[in-house]
Amino acid sequence: MSRLSLRALLLRADEEVVRDCARQWCRDAEPPSQRRAAIAAAAGGMEDETLVLQRLTALPRKLQDLLELFFADDGAVRSVKDLIGEVGGAFKSRFDLEATLAALHREGFLWPAKADAGSACDDPRWGVPGELVECVREYRRRAERELQDSLTLQGFLDARYFRDRGREQGTGDSNGNGNGNGSGNGRSADHARKIYKLYTMESSMRQRAGKLAPPLRALVDDVLVRYGGIAAWSDLVADTELDDGIDPEFVGKSLEEAMLGLVGPLDLARIGIQPIDQAVIVFHELALFLIRERGASAIPTVTEALVCGGDFATNVCRFLRELQQSKVLFTADGKLFKASQKRIAGLLLPVPGGFLPPESLLEELYRFALQRRLIDRRGERSLRPTPAGQEFDRSALAEQTKMLLAHFVEDRSLPGETYHQVRMRRVLLRLLRRAEPMLWQDAAILPFLARNAYLAQLDSKPAEEFFATRFQGGGYTPSETLQQMCWNLLVWVKKRLFPLGLVDLGLQSGRLVAMRLSQLGTELLDAEPAAKVGGTRSSLVVQPDFEVLLFGGDDVHDVAHFLDRFARRIKSDHVLHFKLERTTVAAGLAEGLTVAAILQELTDRARVPVPQNVRYSLEEWGGEKSP
Numbered sequence: 001m002s003r004l005s006l007r008a009l010l011l012r013a014d015e016e017v018v019r020d021c022a023r024q025w026c027r028d029a030e031p032p033s034q035r036r037a038a039i040a041a042a043a044g045g046m047e048d049e050t051l052v053l054q055r056l057t058a059l060p061r062k063l064q065d066l067l068e069l070f071f072a073d074d075g076a077v078r079s080v081k082d083l084i085g086e087v088g089g090a091f092k093s094r095f096d097l098e099a100t101l102a103a104l105h106r107e108g109f110l111w112p113a114k115a116d117a118g119s120a121c122d123d124p125r126w127g128v129p130g131e132l133v134e135c136v137r138e139y140r141r142r143a144e145r146e147l148q149d150s151l152t153l154q155g156f157l158d159a160r161y162f163r164d165r166g167r168e169q170g171t172g173d174s175n176g177n178g179n180g181n182g183s184g185n186g187r188s189a190d191h192a193r194k195i196y197k198l199y200t201m202e203s204s205m206r207q208r209a210g211k212l213a214p215p216l217r218a219l220v221d222d223v224l225v226r227y228g229g230i231a232a233w234s235d236l237v238a239d240t241e242l243d244d245g246i247d248p249e250f251v252g253k254s255l256e257e258a259m260l261g262l263v264g265p266l267d268l269a270r271i272g273i274q275p276i277d278q279a280v281i282v283f284h285e286l287a288l289f290l291i292r293e294r295g296a297s298a299i300p301t302v303t304e305a306l307v308c309g310g311d312f313a314t315n316v317c318r319f320l321r322e323l324q325q326s327k328v329l330f331t332a333d334g335k336l337f338k339a340s341q342k343r344i345a346g347l348l349l350p351v352p353g354g355f356l357p358p359e360s361l362l363e364e365l366y367r368f369a370l371q372r373r374l375i376d377r378r379g380e381r382s383l384r385p386t387p388a389g390q391e392f393d394r395s396a397l398a399e400q401t402k403m404l405l406a407h408f409v410e411d412r413s414l415p416g417e418t419y420h421q422v423r424m425r426r427v428l429l430r431l432l433r434r435a436e437p438m439l440w441q442d443a444a445i446l447p448f449l450a451r452n453a454y455l456a457q458l459d460s461k462p463a464e465e466f467f468a469t470r471f472q473g474g475g476y477t478p479s480e481t482l483q484q485m486c487w488n489l490l491v492w493v494k495k496r497l498f499p500l501g502l503v504d505l506g507l508q509s510g511r512l513v514a515m516r517l518s519q520l521g522t523e524l525l526d527a528e529p530a531a532k533v534g535g536t537r538s539s540l541v542v543q544p545d546f547e548v549l550l551f552g553g554d555d556v557h558d559v560a561h562f563l564d565r566f567a568r569r570i571k572s573d574h575v576l577h578f579k580l581e582r583t584t585v586a587a588g589l590a591e592g593l594t595v596a597a598i599l600q601e602l603t604d605r606a607r608v609p610v611p612q613n614v615r616y617s618l619e620e621w622g623g624e625k626s627p
Contacts, residue, residue: 003076003130006043009111018042024108025051042108046132049139056136059107065090066100067109070128071136077113077127101126143270144460150266151230152456153259153283154196162192199259200285208258209290215243216254220261223280224294228448229287230482233263233278248278260286271463272417272470274481284456288449295441300514302440302506306352309520310557311572312499313400314564315348316374317393319365320385321587322347323375328383336366349569353505353512355494368407393591397561401500401524408496416488417480419466424454424489429525432503437522440506440514447486447493497521501557520557542602544611548578551607559605565591566598580614585621595622 010018015035022031022038025045032038045051056064069086070076080101084094091097104110105126113127148155198204212220222240223231233248252263261282269275282290322328328340336344345358348365356364369375374389385393392400409425412418428450435441470476480488493515497503502521506514517525538553548567550560552574563569563578566588571577588598595618602610 003133004113004127006046006129006131007039009113009127009129010039013111021108021111027051043129043131046129047135049135052132052135053139055107059104059109063100063104063107066097067104067128070110070126071133076130076133077125079123079125081123143267143464146267147455147458147460150262150264150279150281151284151452153199153285156262156283157196157199157259158192161195162189202289205286205289206293208260209286212254212258212260215246216251219246219251219280220255220282221294223282224287224291227483228444228486229261229282229284229291229452230266230276231280232276233280235483236280248280251280255280255282259283268482269478270467271458271460272419272467272478272480273485274478276482284452287452291445291448295445298442299440300442300506301508302514303509304507306498306505306507307518308351308499308501308504309518309572310397310401310501310561311349311351312404312501313397314561314569315361316365316368316400316404317564318347318349319344319362319369320374320389320393321591323383323385323389324590325587329381330377330383331381334377336362349572351499352572353494353498353507355505356499361499367413368404372403372407397558398524401502401520404500405502405524408492408500411492411496414488414492414495416485416491417478419463420454420480420485421488421492424450424485425492427454428489428493432517432521433525435517437517438519440516443490443493443505443512443515444486446515447489450489451482451486519554538605539607540602540605541607542580542610542614544613546580546614546617548580548602550576550578559601562601566593580618582621585618589622595619598622 006021010021013021018035018038019031022042025042027045029041031041056067059067066083066087069083070078080094080098083097083101088094088097091100101110105112109132110126110128113125142149145155145159149159150156209217209220219236219240219242222236223229226239227235236242248263255261255263261280263278263280266276266279266281322344328344329337330340331337341359341362345362348358348361350358351361369389372388372392373386374392375383376386378384392403409429410422414421428446431446431449431453435446467476467478493503494505494512498505498515501518502524503515504518505512506516508514536553538556538559539551540559541549541551543549547570548563550556550563553559556576560569560576563576566585567578567580568584569576570579585595585598589595599610599615599618
């Protein structure tokens with residue numbers, strides 16, 4: 001990379017230019033009068049990270065964008081001709097570009113550089129001092145790794161003991177990770193892997209945590225249980241009773257010596273999260289192990305289990321059938337009329353626990369159907385299912401639920417910063433796939449682990465670029481804290497994953513305390529084979545009064561979904577109750593079912609023979625005879 005020091009750039013500058021440069025970069029003190037001392041003081045200011053970032057941020061965006069080219073890998077010295085070729089389209093003319101260069105020169109960031117031999121006289125060159133370039137690049141290298149170095153044991157060990165060694169040997173990459181051919185660097189990388197593997201052995205982690213002094217161990221437990229492994233010191237002081245002698249310095253030193261965590265600032269504002277001036281951090285690897293171990297030994301007591309099964313997909317089908325059978329109108333702004341809302345909401349299966357009231361449930365169904373083009377707005381402001389909607393209605397429960405899940409992962413209607421929430425939802429689903437089916441665990445465990453895993457693997461550069469556009473407009477301040485990220489993720493679980501039937505929720509005295517991967521979630525997420533959950537087949541009893549009782553089994557959700565196509569559900573409990581009616585059977589036949597298929601399903605799963613009056617009525621309603 002072509003760089004020139006400040007001394008080289010100011011070699012031929014007159015005294016007044018040198019004095020102006022020193023004033024720009026020595027704002028807290030009067031610059032020295034001697035030329036050499038003034039240049040040295042200005043160079044020192046360019047190596048002051050706080051001052052450099054403050055001055056860079058204060059520049060207009062147009063000047064920042066042009067200056068970025070000088071911080072790139074291919075050179076801190078550029079000719080005007082090269083700049084026109086790279087970013088000429090962003091300027092009105094060459095004069096506009098040269099005016100911007102002159103503005104950066106007045107601010108003390110750019111200086112004319114000596115032209116190369118043989119270059120045209122009318123093609124001046126400009127350069128940024130090497131001291132300034134190295135300061136910015138070093139900050140960005142560190143910022144790119146800051147989260148990993150603070151939140152993970154691997155990053156902490158690498159930053160503290162191995163990265164600088166790799167640079168000294170001259171064989172590390174831009175992040176300090178050894179990848180060269182030097183034998184010394186190879187030994188260093190191999191040693192780092194062995195040390196990390198040793199410190200992340202379960203017996204080692206358990207032993208190191210157990211050796212903490214009782215007051216410190218109690219503090220670590222609070223950080224894990226209440227905050228998921230990352231807590232602001234101010235919150236700990238406000239929410240817990242700390243023993244005398246417990247202060248941030250002592251806690252940080254003790255955690256680092258035990259290789260369990262650290263205490264330090266987390267600069268998260270640049271990625272759209274509220275920063276923490278002083279955070280107590282348990283490394284991600286340790287938090288993952290300790291939280292799971294505690295969860296396995298302290299399973300919450302559940303007094304009431306809430307189960308949805310495949311009811312959400314069934315409600316989508318009911319909504320589509322209602323549009324097919326009745327005229328449903330919408331307002332000028334695209335919303336359903338109140339009368340239609342009330343009527344359709346009364347047809348939907350309720351979500352247990354009140355996490356999604358009927359009106360909100362219908363709103364989500366309506367939004368999903370519109371975005372997936374399952375319905376279409378036609379003349380006279382009426383709604384009708386599209387061919388895709390009719391195909392959705394006939395598809396299997398698994399296909400319907402997977403489409404709904406893909407839609408809800410991208411949901412923007414729930415609280416929280418969407419950029420982070422969408423990505424954390426994907427991490428949570430990966431963790432959920434590895435969860436033990438039908439085993440209760442504390443409701444906060446998965447959101448905590450998903451947040452920590454997301455932050456530990458977050459590439460901060462794209463996130464920083466995304467939020468930089470918001471900061472440009474001014475007035476933007478990140479509002480979501482690390483704790484709120486978890487609670488907002490839990491809201492998504494309660495209002496989206498639970499209604500979909502992928503998780504069951506456990507209550508204690510009416511309060512949510514636990515969740516578990518449901519049987520339906522196990523099948524859809526390919527977490528475990530269904531045989532591990534139960535290995536039983538659903539069965540039913542058809543009564544002479546046309547009531548159908550469905551008894552649970554591994555395929556209960558699919559069977560219930562099939563019955564919902566031609567029967568009215570009248571009760572959802574451990575045993576599901578349905579009612580066969582002329583209108584519901586007619587609706588099923590209109591969708592393509594046959595009386596023969598209905599009777600075949602009822603007969604195949606029946607614990608006792610289907611009553612003759614029911615068979616006769618079904619044949620009469622369908623206008624056909626059974627084989």
